[in-house]
Amino acid sequence: MDARQFARKIVQKVRTLSAHVGATPYSYASLDEAAREIRLMELHPGSPKDPIRVSLSITPFTSDHVPMFEALSYTWGSPKKQSTIFVGKSGCETLSITQNLAEALPYLRYEDKPRVLWIDAICVNQQDLKERGQQVKRIAEISTKATRVVARLGPESKTTARAIECFNDIASHIDVNLSTQCLIPLSDCDAPWTDLAPQQPFDEASYSAILDFISSEWFQRLWIVQEIRLSSQESVLLRGRQLVKWTLFRKVSFFLHRKLSLLNISFDLYSLLNARLMEIYPLGIRGAYPDLRYLMQATKTCKCSDPRDRVFALISLLDSPLGYGFELDYNKHFLDVYRDVHQELTPSHNFRMYAKGYRGLAPEVARSGDIITVLLGCPNPMILRATTEGFKVVGEAYCDVLMSGEALLGSLPPGFELILTFAESAGYYRRFVNSKASISQVPDPRLSQIPFPPGWRVQSHDSEEDFAKYVNDITGENSLYDPRLAPDALRQRGVEIQTFDLI
Structure with missing residues (x-):
């Protein structure tokens, strides 16, 4: 380290120490829900080692007024590991953020200009449960109208570059029609990339690199289902400083999901890739889900820190009255939230007493004389009704003495x-x-x-x-x-x- 670098390091430490002296916790100004306000964060420019400084502003966010900003999607990490950032140009106020976010912000900061971002942990007053519920309900809208979503996957690993090389190679040979769920070769020579013939375009080490990339905790986070599915075509995945366009990754994940069984790889690697791809595949399908039960089934392995988010993180994706009118209230106990959803989802199911006194649930249209069956390969008992032409499926059922084989x-x-x-x-x-x-x-x-x-x-x-x-x-x-x-x-x-x- 030469004298100039040493002096620069001393100045930086003095600045950091000075910023800490006399700093007070940041106090949030209230949002006007009637005016449809949100907060945006301006990330001040700086060199990689400078303390993080931000400014917060309040702006209307309506169909007639959509400010320019990017939205950050990331893994919160442990709340026990906290770091401090400075608010305002003078840095007289501070905010505590998780270590994961603190590690991400230097990678997002420009050296020569500010950057406007929406970050949930900073732009929403997490201590105000009423505001939190109101703003959480707008995450789908924020993700949709942001110029792009930047998904921070974590630090770069030794295999990140190789995984991205594989992604680019795959994307140079195929396109995907997500509406018809079809792989399309980009040329006649690329037909083997899209047919059902066994194929081995990469070695096992390359597939291990892909597994490492898609094993980021970000892919297991529940909130990303709406954050990235609803995002613009300009959205990106960021691992360290390496970027992958979301549209490219979406094609690649569809390709791997479709072709995985045709690859000549070890069973253990296949199993791990398959488990990850089964979770990632639904992220590439744009649009709303019609059914919360399907959505909860598709995301059952995803992680969230608040059990209420099992509902709140998904509700905005529904194309149904439940998605439009459900109240997101963080003052409610999670069991009350689940009860409310259950009542919304099962108005057509009633508790029934089956023959021999067995208890359970059955569709409202079930009637005396219907039979409850256990069909091989079917995960739940089914109610069938005999007709002159065969048996009609009435619906699935729950019976307390038939659920374990x-x-x-x-x-x-x-x-x-x-x-x-x-x-x-x-x-x-x-x-x-x-x-x-x-x-x-x-x-x-x-x-x-x-x-x-x-x-x-x-x-x-x-x-x-x-x-x-x-x-x-x-x-x-x-x-x-x-x-x-x-x-x-x-x-x-x-x-x-x-x-x-x-x-």
């Missing part, structure tokens, strides 16, 4: 219960737990004494603590489904299997 295998042994748990390699999967006996296992205890059909056995693999695989040594067939639950195997054990012709 009891119709096929009988009741669970005493002390056992079936739970759903999540693993990176398997997504959500079933696990059987006996807390008193300290047992937690993937195999169904009801099958422990039942032999496999000829040739079948459990196959060892790296993720066997999360899910089971089966192999037939005679035929070479592999399966993720227990062959002891196949129709023929069930019939041989005396389970009554019936075929229904659905109309």
Whole structure:
């Protein structure tokens, strides 16, 4: 370090110390909800090592007045790790922000000009629950009307550059019609990139680099579903200082989702990529969702710090009265929020008493004489109605004694219960737990004494603590489904299997 650099470093430390002396916490001015006001943050210019300085301003945000700004989408990180930024040109006031945001701001700051941003943690008074609810409901509108959304994925890794090279290579060969869900070759020579033929455009290390890129915590954050899905075509992903256009990444993620099963990669790498891509794929589809149940199912593995956000982060994506009129109130307990949503979602379902006194839920249109069935491969019991032409599907149902495979295998042994748990390699999967006996296992205890059909056995693999695989040594067939639950195997054990012709 030469004398000039040393002097510059001393001056910087003195400036930082001076800024701290006498600084007071920033006091937010109130927003006028009737005037549809929001706050915008101006990030002051500076060199990479300078303290972060910002200014906050209030502006109307209406259809007739849309200010120019970018919106930041990022992972908040732990609230226990805080950093300080300075507000105003004099820096006499301070704001506490999470360490993740503090690490992102230097990468967003220009050296020679200010930058106008909307950042939820700064532009919304997080201590004012009423304002927070009002502003959260506008995030969809803010994301849509921002000049672009900048998605901060975190610091650059050793493999980031290689992953981006792969993205650019894929995008140079294909286009995607998201409306028809089709891959389109950019030329006749690119046809192999879009057909169903096995393909190996990259080595396994490259796919590992892609996995590292899409394993950023940002992709697992619940709020990004609306922040990036509704954003402009100019939006970008930022990892360190490396940029990827969102429109390009959207094409690439669709390609990988569609072609993954055709790639010659290890099973463990395939499983991890598949789990990540299943979460990322819905982000590329623009527009509103018609059904909150579908949306909550699609985002069930996403993370949020406030349980109320399971509803609040998604409600603006709905093209329904629920999306337009639901109150976002952070003063409510999360159980009250869930109850309100449940009442909105299930007006056509009633508690029912089934034959033999079983309890459950069924559609309002269900009637006496309908039958409750457990269909192989269907996750929930279904209500069917017999007609002269076959069986009509009335709807799905809940029955307290049929939700854990009891119709096929009988009741669970005493002390056992079936739970759903999540693993990176398997997504959500079933696990059987006996807390008193300290047992937690993937195999169904009801099958422990039942032999496999000829040739079948459990196959060892790296993720066997999360899910089971089966192999037939005679035929070479592999399966993720227990062959002891196949129709023929069930019939041989005396389970009554019936075929229904659905109309």
